[in-house]
Amino acid sequence: MTTPGTSTSASSKSPAAEAGSPSTEARFHYLLRLADTSLVLGQRLGEWVGHAPALEEDLALANIALDLIGQARLLLTYASELEGKGRDEDALAFLRDAPEFCNVSLVEQPNGDFGQTLVRQFLIDAWQLQLYEALSGSSDARLAEIAAKAVKETRYHLRFSSGWLVRLGDGTAESHARAQQAVDALWRFTEELLTPDALDEEMAAAGIGPSLAAIRPRWEERVAAVLQEATLKRPAAARHPWHGKRGVHTEHLGHMLAEMQHLPRTFPGVTW
């Protein structure tokens, strides 16, 4: 048995900013990238509830969505405290517009068919696992403990999505064709996951975030191995960099948020 925890939310505040370390605003935006990526993907998976091809997969996608939304809540609560403007996790989730969301573009892409949802899930699971593993060694102690918890959940998600990718890719001619189509359609969004911008580099330099350059080969190795087992072809290098993490989104995010935010925006402060 492990010794009961010695760290509490009260005692794990991040060290005060030192000279040259990232501004609170920069750290807030970095947390939003992580939180929004989990939140938007969780909302997308929630759209499957009642519609998945089998009850087991319906439950699986809902359970993954729960984990993701739980991660988003922990991250948004932390972001809210850092920002200190009285916007709590709900205000951040439900009262920001699309350009203020910092999720990577891949997760806002529509569900498409079950194959497209699972391909999207696999590509992001493989990335989130590397990301959270690295973040669990973050110099930001609170972010590190949120990430360490997420690692265990993400590992489980990746096992599920990898298994499905192989079943679909190495399944019937129809499932193979659809899975390949999804890989081809979504591949262009993967470059954003692996290409650092100024904020990613600032966080990496401060030891808060990982180096995306270090994550890239590990992600590519994992993805290549599963694609091969699934008899799917890895598309040519993605050409177009997308900028969801900087708030420049595809048109799909706004539509998704309209549904996700409808209730709290129509009835501010409503509870049940």
Next chain:
Amino acid sequence: MTEVTEALAPSSHESDDGPTTEERVWRALRSVLDPEIPVLSVVELGVVRYVRFQGGRLRVGITPTYSGCPATEVIRRSIREALAQADLGDVALETVLSPPWTSEWLSAEGRRKLEAFGIAAPTTAAASNVVCPRCGSRNVERVSEFGSTPCKAHYRCSECLEPFDVFKCI
């Protein structure tokens, strides 16, 4: 889990013949059941991480099993109610994320109760096979990695043909 991580202040103990405050707190916590697996107490589930007195106040550390487990809120409310009923209402419930919860923290008694309830206990290094809780067969197959709650997966026994839940190993 029965240990506390910090000695309780002597003033928190009652007379020699009555239970100590510490014992009363743990007793109250053992009466709080997981809302989704109502045979397991939150202590047996391993979500209570510590009981301590600090700054003159009772502090109970709680860890979520999964980041998004909807039972977490219910558990917090139930713990508050149980402690209030035991006249221990002035309590700070502190969320503990590190180290992250693991199914290894499920107590031996908890594992026994799970099996009796029809849910296979999580696999461990020592017990690496899922065993059908109904007939005891190891000839089982996984239907889905995910079950009816975040902490369970869905299996089927190939001997007695019964479907059953397995407590996930994380």
